[in-house]
Amino acid sequence: MKSTKITNSIRQLRFANHEMTQADLAERVGMTRQTIIAIEQGKYSPSLEMAFQIARVFKVPLEQVFHYPEE
Numbered sequence: 001m002k003s004t005k006i007t008n009s010i011r012q013l014r015f016a017n018h019e020m021t022q023a024d025l026a027e028r029v030g031m032t033r034q035t036i037i038a039i040e041q042g043k044y045s046p047s048l049e050m051a052f053q054i055a056r057v058f059k060v061p062l063e064q065v066f067h068y069p070e071e
Contacts, residue, residue, distance in 0.1 A: 007067045013058045029053045
């Protein structure tokens with residue numbers, strides 16, 4: 001898998017939300033824990049739909065979860 005330029009704050013958001021586990025987050029968005037790990041590590045980019053679902057779990061805007069660098 002090719003790494004993506006998109007970075008994210010999922011790990012920080014999980015810890016800020018009662019130390020939610022990767023498994024808890026995966027269950028809430030209908031993914032596997034392995035997928036959450038890959039997204040957190042920047043090895044995989046979720047679909048736009050999944051990205052919005054992850055942001056909704058944390059009740060924050062999409063841009064607070066995922067970051068794309070300016071050129």
